[in-house]
Amino acid sequence: MKNIIYITGHRNPDTDSICAAIAYAEFKNKTGKIPAIPIRLGEVNRETQFILNYFNVEKPELVNTVKTQISDLDIDIVAPISPDISLKMAWSIMRKNDTKTLPVIDDNDRLAGVASVSNLASSYLDVWDNSILAKSNTTLENILDTLSAKCVYKPNGTFKITGKIIVSAMHPESTKSIIEVGDVAICGDREDSQLLIIDSKASLLIITGNHSPTDGVIELAKTNGCTIIETPYDTFTASRLITQSIPINHVMSKKNIISFNSDDFIDEIKSIMIETRYRSYPVIDENNKVVGSISRYHLISENRKKVILVDHNEKTQSVLGLEDAEIIEIIDHHRIADVQTGSPIYFRNEPVGSTSTIVANIFFENGIRPSKGAAGLLCAAIISDTLLLKSPTSTLVDELTLNKLSQIANLNIEEFAKEMFKAGTSLDGKTAEEIFYQDFKPFTLNTFKIGVSQVGTMYIEGFEPLKGDMIELMEKKAKEGGFDIILLMLTDILNGGSVLIAAGEHKDVISKAFDVTLTDDGVYVPGIVSRKKQIIPPITAALSKLK
Template sequence: ILDYFNVEKPQLLATIKPQVKDLTKVEKELIKETDSIQKALEIMTTENYSSLPVVNKNNKLVNMVHISEIANAYLEMSTRDIFFDYETTFENVWESLKDFSVIISGVYPTGKIEGRLRGVSELAKISKGDVVITTLFSGHIKNAEKAGAKIIFLCVDKNDQIPDYNINIPIVRVNKGIFKTFKMISQSVPVKSILKHKTFSHFNTTDFIEDIQDIMKESSQTNFPVVNEDGTIFSTIRSKHIMNFGKNEVILVVHNENSQSVDGIETAKILEIVDHHKFGNFETSEPLMIRAAAVGCTCTIIYRLFKEEGIIPDKTIAGLMLSAILSDTLIFKSPTCTPKDIKAAKELANIAGLDYQSYGMKMLIAGTSLEDKTPDEIITMDMKEFSMGNFQTAVAQINTVDIDGLLNNRKDLESAMSTMIDKNNYNLFLLVMTDIVNNGSKILALGDSTELVEKGFNIELIDGIAWLEGVVSRKKQIIPFLVAASQGM
C-alpha cells in the first residue's frame, strides 16, 4: 500500500522508553586531541566544565581531559624541552599567540615543531630548527638566523617601532613580555600529549535514562560523554540534564491496552486515544482526550476528525485511510462494518480517485501473499495479546486466499507459536486464517488451554484445527466468545 501511494515507510520504534538521544538539552562542547590545552581551558572556563571529551580526527571518543591534568602538566613542563616532551605544531603556537601577534617578516611555518624553545639567555645555544624568543635589545637576531633558527618571536611593547632586520626567516611581533609569551606558548601543546590512560564512564545514545541515573549518581565523574552507534561523539551530559526530563508524549491509535502497545508505554504521557476496540484495564495519571466509536475501522474515526476541523485530506492520505477501512471491513463484508465505515470509504475513494471495489480486491489479494514471510513474521504481523480471567492468550489473524498452502508449513508455524508461548507464558495461542473469498476462518490452536476454544465456539478441534463458518472478525466474532468461555473456567 505504501508503495502504491509512493509513501516512505515510517520508522518503527522498538521502544519509547526515554533514551539519552531523546534529551534536548545537552552539551555539545568537545576538544580534539590535536587542539591545544589553551583551547581546552577556554572551553572549560566559559562553560564551567571540569572535564571535556577528547575526540580523534574521525570525531570518535578516545579519552577525557580533566582540568587537573592540565594544571599538573604546567607544573611538570620544562620550557627548553617543551617541544620534545609535548609534541606540538606551529599552528597551535599561532593559535595561542594570534590575539597579540602579527607576522612582520617571512612566511609563518606549519607542521610539527622539531627544535627547542630558546630564550634570551640561551641565544648562544641556538641550533637548526629552534624557536627563538627574544627582545628588541638582545642584538642576536642576525645570529639566530645564522644558527639555523626556524622562527623568531620578538617580544615588544605595543608602541615599540621594529627596525627592518632584512633576514630570511620569519619574525613574529608579540605585544607581550617574554615571560607571558613563554606561558602562552606552553599552552599550545596538544591535549593528547598530556593525556594519561584512565577509566571513565560514557553512554550510548540508545541507553535508557532510567538505566544511567544510578551510574551518574554514584560516580565522582561530573561530565559523561555520549557516543553514537559508530563511536562518534553525540554530546556530553550532566546530572542536571536528566533530573527534569519529561516523558515522551504519545497518542494511542487502534489500541488502548498496555499489553498491545510499544515497549515502554508505561513511561510515556498519553495525550489521546483514537480507537474502535473495547477498552481494557488501563490507567492514566491525568485526564486525556478519548475518541472511540463502534465502527469497523479507526480510520473512520480519524476521517471524522478531519471533517470536524474542516480539513480535506489530500489524495495520498485519503487513499491510505480508504485502504485501512477496506482492509478492516474486508470490503464491507465483515460483521464489524457499519454504515459509517461505508460512507467514509466512499467519500475517501472519491477524493483519492479510486474505484473502491476494484482497488479493494486487488489490495486484499496482494496482502495475502506470504511467500517472503518467515513463520515468525506470519504469526506476529497481526497478533494481539489478551488477558481473559486466568488465561493469557495471543490471537493472530492472517487474511489469505490459500489456507491449505499456508498450512503446508504447519510444522514451522507451530514451532514459532510454541516459542512465543514459552517466551510470554501464554496459555493459548490461536492462529486465525481468514479466507477472504469463502468468508470464513480456519483456526489453529496451541497451548495448554485449547479447551477454551472448544468451549467458546462449541466445536471439537481435530488435531488442533477447526473451520469457523462466517467468522472473519477477531474483534466481534472471536474475542467475545473466548472471553465468555474463560469466565466459566
C-alpha cells in the same frame, strides 16, 4: 529525535494499524506544531504491502522501542576543537561556553580525545619542563596568539623548536653559558643580549615590552635563521604565558575515553556515569562524529518520547518501552484495556469496524480533506478490517465513511477489494510461522493469558498441508510464552466463517465458548469473522466460569 510525535499501531501490524498511523500523522502535521511520524512495530503483511504499493506510499520506519535515548535530550552542543589549538585557546573556549571539558576531533572530524580543565591544570601543577615547546611541536601561530605578539622576521621553511626555553634577564656573558642551539629565548630591549642569543643559533627570540629590534639585529637573524617576534607583555608575563601555547593534543586524554552514542538509552548510561563520575561525556553519532556532550544534570529532566497509539490500547500489544514514553493520544476501536497515563489525554474510542474510520472522521470534523493517498489508505483499512463491510463489527458509520473516502481517492471499492484480498490472502509459499504472526495479539482475560492470531484468506483449503506445523508452533508458543490458550482464526473471506485451531493447557475452553467439538484441535465455525466482537467476548465468559 527531540520534538517528534511517534504514531504507532500494535505489534504484528495489520492493515488498519499501519494505514491509520500514516493517515493520522498526515492530520497531525497539518494541524499541529510538532512534527509527527508514523512508525511500525513489525513487518507489514502482504495485504498491507500491496496497499502501500498501490497508493505509492512508503512503509513507516521500523521502531523496536520508545525508551528515552540521548538523542531525545537537550544535550550541550559545543563545537569540538582541533588537536593543534593552544591551551590558552582551549581555556578561552571553555570559559566562553561555561564547560569543563571539550571533545577533540581529528582531521576526519572523528573523536580523537577529550580536553578537560584538569588536563590544563596538570600542565601547570606538574614539575615544569622547559623543553615542553619542543616536545609538543608548538607552532609559531600558537605562540603569536598566546603572547598577542607579531612576527618581525621568520626565515623560509618550516618553523621548529628543538631546544629549551630560557629567560635572558642577566648579563650577556651569563646568558652565553646557558643558551644552546635551537633554544627559545625571552629577552628585553638589551641589544647586546639579543645579538648574543641570535649568534648562539637560537630558533626563536621573543622581545618583550613591545620593543622593536634594530636593523642590525634583524640582519643577524636573517644570517643565522632565527625567528624574531615582539610581544607587549613584560618578561615575567611572557615567560608565564608561553607554555600555554603548547597544542591541546599534548595534554588531552587519548586513551580509555568514555563516550556515548546518540542512540544509547538513558537507563543504560546512568550506571556508567555513576561508576566513572566525569564532569561530562562526548556524544557521537553512527559515524563516530561528535554531536555534543552529556552530563548528569541532563538526566534529571529527561525528555520522554511523545507517542500516539492507534488501533490498540493494550500494553502487551504496544511498543516496548512504553512506560518510559509520554502517551499523548489514543485512537482506537477495541475494548478499553490497561494502558495507563500520568495525566489526562485525548482518548477517542468508538464502536466502529476500523480505527481508520475514526481517523477519517477526525479529518472531516476539522474541515480538512485528506490527501488522495491518505484517503486511499483509509479506504483500504476499512475494507480490510470490516471484510468489505461484512463483519459484524461493521457499522453504518464505516459504510458512509468508506463511500466518502472512495470519492476522494477516486477508488472503485468492489474492484479494489477483490485485488487487495487476492494479493493478501494467498497462503502459497508461506511458512506456519509467517501465517501465525501475520496478525497475532495477546490478551489478558480474567487473569488468563490468551493469544489470538487471525488470518483472512480466499483459499482456505490451501491451509491443510500446513496444519500439523501450525499446531506444533502454537503448542510451542503456548509453553514458552506462558499462554493458557493460543487460538488461530483462519477466516474465510468469501463464505464468512472461520476455522478455529486451539492450543495450550486450557484449549478446551474454546469448545465451551462456541459450543463446538474440536477435531484434531480444530473446527470450522460459520459466521465467525471478528476477533474483537465474536471471539474475545465468548472466551471471556467461558473463562469466568472456570473460577
